[in-house]
Amino acid sequence: MxxxxxxxxxxxxxxxxxxxxxxxxxxxxxxxxxxxxxxxxxxxxxxxxxxxxxxxxxxxxxxxxxxxxxxxxxxxxxxxxxxxxxxxxxxxxxxxxxxxxxxxxxxxxxGLPRALAGKQTLHELCTRHGVPTPGSRLPRTRDELELAAKELTFPLVAKNADAFHRLSLPAVGSSTVLQDPAALERLAAHWTGELPRVLLQEYIPAADSEDWICHLYCGSEPDGSADLVCTGVKVRAWPARGGVTAYAYSTANPGLAELSSRLCRAVGYRGACDLDWRLDRRDGRYKLLDFNPRVGAQFRLFQTDRGIDLARALHLDLTGRRGRLGAAGYGTPVSGRAFTVETLDLPARAAARAGRRSAELPAEPQWAPPSRPSARELAWTALDDPLPALAAAIRSVPPAVHVLRRALRSARRRGRAA
The missing domain is CATH 3.40.50 (Rossmann fold)
Known part of the structure; x- marks a missing residue:
């Protein structure tokens, strides 16, 4: 649901x-x-x-x-x-x-899912439990907005701060990178009356960062025996900076898995979740950008050698069937799987070729992209289930036309300015 x-x-x-x-x-x-x-x-x-x-x-x-x-x-x-x-x-x-x-x-x-989904409340939880996160502000007045612009370092990312508000009163359509104070002024010019609940978060430059994802199922057992933790690299996103995953691959990162599990245990989280991390190469720390307290859209990237993903782990645990798996439990997450969202990866590829990337690929050899993925998972296309892909293709046409028109208008404006 x-x-x-x-x-x-x-x-x-x-x-x-x-x-x-x-x-x-x-x-x-x-x-x-x-x-x-x-x-x-x-x-x-x-x-x-x-x-x-x-x-x-x-x-x-x-x-x-x-x-x-x-x-x-x-x-x-x-x-x-x-x-x-x-x-x-x-x-x-x-x-x-x-x-x-x-x-x-x-x-x-x-109250925990609301606190984790809220951008500023997540920042406060991370600070309380010693988990790195980019600097952020939630300005409530014009004066606080001006102060944040002075005290935070640009570029900044503007995000809708809370669940529900992002649907009913969105401040931005999606996470938006603001390169300088002038960009923030242009965005704020559309806000009348009371400020919307928009979080301003420091942006870690693409050249100095790596985008990582961690999907967890935090189970019913206090000792963690019902948990499943998987890690991977986000290669491309759409929109190019701050968008949803268009292409990613799975790879074992024990340090990041432990950091993610530690945060979940510290706050008492139970259930499936999707965490977005950015490795800041300048200080070597993974910094938490978002915590989604539910199954992530790209969860099918991750699967164990026993065929268990997060949805199946949740179902097995909550229905009391996990014990039937025996001593091996869910099994070991498989590295080298690839996940592609067909409707998003084409524009994401074009943006990457044009130099618009959100982050670099991992420099460490053990986390290099697989030359031949052990499995390729497509978001929409499936031989045993063809209709969703067809419906998605048809419904993708109007948004694609809108994006193309916006890009053409932007190109014309740049041409006139030149």
Whole structure:
């Protein structure tokens, strides 16, 4: 389940396929009947429930309760809830008592997913627990905005600070790199009245950094025996700086895995999560950029030698089936897998060739990109499930045209300025 309208969401399709292929009856909450997720061959059923994220929490909870009740009546037991966006994870955590008996969710502290998804509250948690993170400010007034511009070092990244607000009152369309104070002034010129909740975060230069991702399932056992931790490198993103993963590969990074696990244990997190890290080569430290308290969109990049990914680990643990795996447990994460989002990687490649990269590739030989990936995972294309890719291709045309027109307008403006 997710909250908000963004039908081109490959993470949900990945979860449907992963669980459906091993015989789990999967149901999805969709915006309409023709979204890519709604058309998956591996889906047992769908609940069309269009939301925007601006609805009152009680209304969202009522809708979720009705869906969960219908599932419980149909299956005779509570379904396992798998959130694929931050808003759904927050709703499930904050209202878990009311959903008890209808949905099975990890035993996470009620307010923790909201704190982890919030950019400034995440910064505060990292500072409290000794986890490196870039400097950031959440200005509330024009005076605080001017002070942040003076005290922080440019370039800066502007991000929507909170879940739900990013859907109802977004300050920026996506993470936006501001090269200088003039760029911040141009962005702020559109803000009238009270400032939107936008985080200003120091940007680690692409030439001095590496982009890493860590996906975890933090299980029900205090000793960590139900955990699964996987690490990889983000090679390309779209938009080129600050966007979502377009191409990545998996590789074992024990130090980063331990740092990620330590943070999750320190704050008491349970469930699936997706952490974005940037290695700052200037001081050799991994700095946490984002913590998504749910299954990440590119989670299918990671799989163990026993075929377990994060969605399957969560299902096995929450249904009490993990013990059937025996002493080997989930198995060992496989290095050298590759993941591509077909609809995003073409423009991401073009941006990389034009010199617009968010970070460099790892310099250490043991983390070099695989010349021949052990497996290639595509976000949309699957021989046993062709319709989601077709639907995604059709729905990608209008956004692609919009991006092309914006690029052409920008090129014309640069030409006139020259």
């Amino acid at each position: 997710k909250i908000g309208r963004y039908p081109l969401h490959h993470g949900g399709v990945g979860a449907i396929r992963s669980l459906g292929r091993v015989g789990v009856p999967v149901y999805a909450v969709t915006e309409d009947r023709r979204t890519p997720a709604a058309l998956s061959h591996h889906l047992r059923g769908r609940f069309v429930w269009p939301t925007t994220g601006s609805e009152p929490p009680e209304r969202l909870l009522d809708g979720l309760t009705r869906i969960a009740g219908r599932l419980a009546d149909r299956g005779g037991r509570a379904a396992v809830a798998l959130p694929t966006d931050d808003e759904a994870a927050i709703l499930l955590a904050e209202h878990a008592p009311r959903l008890e008996g209808l949905l099975t969710v990890p035993a996470v502290p009620a």
